[in-house]
Amino acid sequence: MKKALVIWFLVVAVFLFAAKYGGTLRFLFGVDATTLLGPNIPDSISNIVASHILEGLIDVDENLKIIPCLAERWEVKENGTAYVFYLRKGVKFHDGEDFNAYAVKTHFDYVLNSSLRNVGMFKGILKEVLVLDQYTVEFRLFQPYTPILYRLATSSAAWILSPKSIEKYGNDPALFGRNPVGTGPFIFKEWKVGERIELVRNPNYWQNGLPYLDGIVFSVVSEDVSRVNQVRAGDADIMYNPPPALLPALEQDPRLQLKTIPTVRVIYIGLNSRQAPLNDLRVRQALNYAVDKEKLCKVIMRDMARPSDSPLSSITYGYVPTGGYPYDPQKARQLLKEAGYSNLKLELITPKGRYLNDYETAIALQGMLKEVGVTVDVKPMEWGTYVGKILSSKPEDWDYQMFLLGWAPGTAEGHWVLFPLFHSINQMGNPQGTARYNNFFYSNPKVDELIDKIGSELDEKKLMEYYAQAQKIILNDAPWIFLYEMKIATVMRKEIKDLKIYPIERFNMTYAWIDR
Amino acid sequence: MIPVILGVSIISFSIMHMIPGDPARIIAGEGATKQDIEAIRSKYGLDRPLIEQYFRFMKGILTNDLRSIKTERPILKEISPRFLNTVQLAVVSIFISSIIGISLGIASAVRRNTWLDSFAMFFSLIGVSMPIFWLGILLIIIFSVFLGWLPSGGKGGVEHIILPAVTLGLATSAIIARMTRASMLEVLNQDYVRTAKAFGLAKRKVVYKYVLRNALIPIITVIGLQFGYLLGGAVLTESVFGWPGLGRYVVDSIFNRDYIAVQVGIMIIAMSFVLVNLLVDIFYALIDPRLRRG
Numbered sequence: 104m105k106k107a108l109v110i111w112f113l114v115v116a117v118f119l120f121a122a123k124y125g126g127t128l129r130f131l132f133g134v135d136a137t138t139l140l141g142p143n144i145p146d147s148i149s150n151i152v153a154s155h156i157l158e159g160l161i162d163v164d165e166n167l168k169i170i171p172c173l174a175e176r177w178e179v180k181e182n183g184t185a186y187v188f189y190l191r192k193g194v195k196f197h198d199g200e201d202f203n204a205y206a207v208k209t210h211f212d213y214v215l216n217s218s219l220r221n222v223g224m225f226k227g228i229l230k231e232v233l234v235l236d237q238y239t240v241e242f243r244l245f246q247p248y249t250p251i252l253y254r255l256a257t258s259s260a261a262w263i264l265s266p267k268s269i270e271k272y273g274n275d276p277a278l279f280g281r282n283p284v285g286t287g288p289f290i291f292k293e294w295k296v297g298e299r300i301e302l303v304r305n306p307n308y309w310q311n312g313l314p315y316l317d318g319i320v321f322s323v324v325s326e327d328v329s330r331v332n333q334v335r336a337g338d339a340d341i342m343y344n345p346p347p348a349l350l351p352a353l354e355q356d357p358r359l360q361l362k363t364i365p366t367v368r369v370i371y372i373g374l375n376s377r378q379a380p381l382n383d384l385r386v387r388q389a390l391n392y393a394v395d396k397e398k399l400c401k402v403i404m405r406d407m408a409r410p411s412d413s414p415l416s417s418i419t420y421g422y423v424p425t426g427g428y429p430y431d432p433q434k435a436r437q438l439l440k441e442a443g444y445s446n447l448k449l450e451l452i453t454p455k456g457r458y459l460n461d462y463e464t465a466i467a468l469q470g471m472l473k474e475v476g477v478t479v480d481v482k483p484m485e486w487g488t489y490v491g492k493i494l495s496s497k498p499e500d501w502d503y504q505m506f507l508l509g510w511a512p513g514t515a516e517g518h519w520v521l522f523p524l525f526h527s528i529n530q531m532g533n534p535q536g537t538a539r540y541n542n543f544f545y546s547n548p549k550v551d552e553l554i555d556k557i558g559s560e561l562d563e564k565k566l567m568e569y570y571a572q573a574q575k576i577i578l579n580d581a582p583w584i585f586l587y588e589m590k591i592a593t594v595m596r597k598e599i600k601d602l603k604i605y606p607i608e609r610f611n612m613t614y615a616w617i618d619r
Numbered sequence: 620m621i622p623v624i625l626g627v628s629i630i631s632f633s634i635m636h637m638i639p640g641d642p643a644r645i646i647a648g649e650g651a652t653k654q655d656i657e658a659i660r661s662k663y664g665l666d667r668p669l670i671e672q673y674f675r676f677m678k679g680i681l682t683n684d685l686r687s688i689k690t691e692r693p694i695l696k697e698i699s700p701r702f703l704n705t706v707q708l709a710v711v712s713i714f715i716s717s718i719i720g721i722s723l724g725i726a727s728a729v730r731r732n733t734w735l736d737s738f739a740m741f742f743s744l745i746g747v748s749m750p751i752f753w754l755g756i757l758l759i760i761i762f763s764v765f766l767g768w769l770p771s772g773g774k775g776g777v778e779h780i781i782l783p784a785v786t787l788g789l790a791t792s793a794i795i796a797r798m799t800r801a802s803m804l805e806v807l808n809q810d811y812v813r814t815a816k817a818f819g820l821a822k823r824k825v826v827y828k829y830v831l832r833n834a835l836i837p838i839i840t841v842i843g844l845q846f847g848y849l850l851g852g853a854v855l856t857e858s859v860f861g862w863p864g865l866g867r868y869v870v871d872s873i874f875n876r877d878y879i880a881v882q883v884g885i886m887i888i889a890m891s892f893v894l895v896n897l898l899v900d901i902f903y904a905l906i907d908p909r910l911r912r913g
Binding site: 131134135137138143145146218219220221222223224226227276277278280281295296297298299322323324325326328329330332333335336337338485486487488490491492494536537538539 | 638639640641644645646647648651652653654655658659662686689690691692693696697700701704752755756759760763764767770771772773774857858859860861863864867868871874875876
């Protein structure tokens with residue numbers, strides 16, 4: 104009798120709390136996706152859609168830890184020049200093809216021999232993929248490169264495409280972008296240009312019982328207030344980056360849930376050290392002491408950011424706290440005096456509307472720097488023009504002084520921050536640079552050396568030591584005004600459960616369900 | 620028509636290429652390596668001299684061999700569904716605005732200086748002055764969020780077009796109402812109207828048969844012009860309602876420096892404007908027999 108009661112209770116409990124099947128999730132974007140061909144995806148929106156259709160050998164979870172996906176486990180061999188992956192068995196592509204070692208090889212051969220948009224993640228690093236047996240592959244590198252695991256886990260170029268689809272569409276990336284075939288939890292159904300993309304449930308997904316949803320519809324509504332209104336009206340289920348002014352009202356709305364999580368994106372003011380006065384370390388440090396970051400995050404960003412003390416966001420792999428620059432206007436004034444500058448005038452260029460409250464931040468900085476006797480002229484620029492200026496390869500464009508910019512390593516690890524931005528090889532205009540984003544002309548041989556070591560060190564303890572040293576030195580050299588790490592806000596209907604939001608602007612709907 | 624199109628192509632090409640910014644850089648996105656960016660640049664001939672790029676573009680237009688820089692798809696595949704959406708919205712809203720505008724205009728002209736006239740003119744003042752995105756958001760909040768009668772945006776059944784078409788239509792109807800009123804008043808003061816009234820013709824007949832018909836030419840001109848503008852895409856309305864039309868696409872393409880998309884988009888807008896003008900001329904001839912002989 105007692106036993107029966109317990110069982111009965113369990114059944115009821117399972118029934119009440121278990122995820123429910125069915126329903127279509129309606130997701131809103133501000134612009135249309137570009138392409139769903141993994142190696143050709145240039146934007147986060149296409150990435151969000153495609154990540155539900157395609158999968159890689161490994162993946163990251165919500166905390167950016169590397170987890171198995173199509174590979175069950177892996178080993179590092181030959182001093183880090185070889186990675187062996189043991190593949191999951193019995194997985195099928197959406198077109199019925201078998202997933203196995205040959206499929207992995209076919210995919211990477213296609214990627215390495217193409218000129219698609221983000222193959223740079225692997226070209227020059229990955230030499231070849233060898234088939235060891237039907238379910239084992241070996242990745243051979245030109246030289247040890249430890250961030251390769253993060254790249255394989257996060258880059259859309261590493262999402263394995265069906266070999267049959269490569270044969271069929273491989274020569275026409277545009278057509279391939281509309282016919283993605285992978286192993287993921289959802290199958291591509293339809294794309295109405297500028298309007299919507301529909302995915303349907305993959306009934307043969309290798310993770311038994313998943314996904315719960317019948318499908319996902321991604322629609323385009325360019326106005327952010329309208330996106331919020333659609334979710335409020337129940338015409339859509341989820342949108343992200345609502346206008347911050349609406350946040351208090353959205354928090355109050357009983358039909359909605361508002362989730363805010365930190366991201367890997369840091370926002371900073373680059374200080375071009377090519378010319379005086381910003382070539383003077385004391386001036387650059389003074390600017391850092393003059394900024395009240397707490398106030399910026401509270402007042403200007405309305406808590407959608409937190410102060411940063413490193414080029415890496417605190418959730419990026421490799422981050423080590425440095426202490427940062429405390430707010431100390433007295434010290435700022437003193438440093439400026441030592442450097443021999445009074446009534447310093449500087450120009451700050453900034454995009455407007457590219458990042459949350461970017462221009463507002465620049466204006467607030469203008470006020471803060473005024474306090475220590477620095478006059479700042481703020482010039483907002485349209486994004487395309489702005490990028491043309493600060494990432495120009497022509498020396499005559501390198502006359503800017505301060506610029507506001509954000510950097511978010513999609514790979515979730517610190518090497519893809521330190522190498523492109525702080526390695527002297529990647530200074531603008533350097534023909535040897537492979538990822539030239541060092542547009543504030545930072546150069547420190549010690550840091551170069553540390554970055555090179557970070558790229559090849561296999562021992563995690565040593566690796567973190569190098570990371571710590573590099574971040575400390577960079578902080579002290581003050582090539583930036585360190586500002587803040589961005590958060591991301593998501594507005595969802597209350598009934599949406601278990602939708603995972605990643606700090607790299609990814610949303611995972613594999614486990615999501617609708618409680619109706 | 621051909622000189623117009625040629626002129627438009629030269630102007631839009633030069634303006635687009637005069638704006639600073641590099642499509643390869645913008646489209647490749649943050650975190651692209653040098654290889655990635657250079658590949659895009661050479662693929663679209665962005666590293667070639669400008670004159671060569673222009674002739675490549677014109678050749679592409681003639682052979683229908685142009686692709687969007689952003690999505691790499693044939694450009695007409697990108698533009699035509701959006702243009703059809705724009706046409707849909709333009710037709711419905713010009714229909715709504717003509718009905719509202721012409722009836723308000725007639726009513727206020729015939730009953731000049733009554734409360735009806737004041738109301739109609741007050742309405743049209745509001746219609747002209749109200750910012751369109753504000754009106755759109757207001758309508759969404761009232762009819763979708765609170766009342767839940769109509770969808771708040773996107774494309775779908777007939778119910779989806781109502782709010783955007785009304786939003787656009789209200790502003791346009793205000794302009795049409797003012798034009799109708801002015802034009803009607805002018806004709807109402809003509810001698811032949813007085814004569815018709817003196818003959819004892821029914822007032823209804825005088826207004827519709829004699830006055831309206833004669834007042835119609837400037838009204839049609841305004842409607843034609845407005846329709847031409849609407850075919851260029853109503854950027855704000857499209858943004859607010861998530862209507863996948865041409866206007867928003869061209870604006871987004873400008874920000875992306877998708878040269879091909881912008882230039883082809885502008886040429887299509889120009890062509891539809893020319894076509895609407897032609898249509899208006901045909902209408903003139905239908906309404907006014909004198910123009911047929913001339």
